[in-house]
Amino acid sequence: MKKRSYEEMTHIYGRIWILSALGMIFSYPIITCIYYGAWPGWKPVLQGLLGVAPIFWTVGLIEVLTFVPMLGTASSYLAFVTGNLTNLKVPAALTAMENAGTKPGTDEGEVISTIAVATSSIVTTAVIALGVALLVPLTPLLENPAIKPAFDNILPALFGGLAVVYVSKNWKIAIAPLVFMVVLFLLVPSLSGSVGVLVPVGALIAIGSARVLYKKGKL
């Protein structure tokens, strides 16, 4: 029998894990319904879905298109199960690759990215589990109004640092999408709720302007 490559095996294992995870995720509502004999009926579920599914399904597809190239194979199979991609897994993977001096899409990048995403998933799950176990003593501490601003501002705190690393190295590519986004959010502040949809828009603008600069030999 032909020996399959590491890459091929990653796809096979990845599929087994991701499809099993899919089954596990569905088991929660199914078992709860059976155990309590409480099927909700189609109507409330469909009505509830109508409010969120069109956006969620589109954003989900866009996330796959945008993040798979950055994350690599094993990390994608893992990160889409463990969630929290933009605020955690993608920055973790990219920073790890940057620090290790590897690039997405290379064998070394694949290894480093997978290590980063897996570690991040395990630590997140552990922190949340610990938090749930210690919820009673922790709640007043975490909901203390004095430290609330720290978590309200976690995204600017994360992306400020990331921006310095990436924008300073590639400022020519960054100008067009940055100006576009800042102007857009100044004009239409309510868009901040749908930033997920704007990620690919930013990506397309960045790719377009990078292509023009590259053709002109400016990169």
Next chain:
Amino acid sequence: MKFHPNASILFILAGAIIVFVIAQSLFFLIRAYRRGKELGIDTAQMRRTMVSTAIFTIAPAVSILLGVITLSKFLGLPLPWLRLSVIGAITYELPAATSTANALGISLSETITDPQVYTAIAWVMTLGIFPGLLWVPLFIKKIQGGLMKIKNKDGKWGDILMTAMFLGMISAFLGMVFSDIRSGLKGWIPIFVLLFSALLMGICGILIKKCNMKWLENYALPISMLGAMVFAVVITPMIG
């Protein structure tokens, strides 16, 4: 069977699924570590990656925990614990719960006691997000194949393309920081936090390059992020 959103059975169910996901993470972690050794990647480098990622993860993980606490007030603990540990994010789960509650004409201000309302919300959350798990196995080879083609044709452009995609994502989030500007000086807080984080990262960069503090490289991002979060705590009462 009397229903309660904090019933033991629900904790057991959620716990089992979370253990499964930890097993998946461990599986890929060990596999990648072995592969790294085969490829001759320095094991010290791989360990550094683990340590620095773990440190970086703590603050966002606590912020996710805050989401669990928010949702637990009406959904009990097991469901939010599960949803935010696996696939979900507060940005998905809160609208999903709200949309279902609106459809049923109930308020989310108190703990749910009706099992049918609870299962309806659990179904909407599950059905709302599951396609993501199908898209990956369906499209991953096509996406990667397309990228390989681009890279084989023009390697330099392939690298630029990847960088551009990531810069596009950063831009969207940087732009979002400016969305509250019109609410006065208070709306500037996220921008000050962003700039402070950038400043800390800049200082780390100088220390790494000029003072040869190579070890700092792996901790620059957590330092900037945590520093900026502390900064937010300090300036918010001064401004607000």
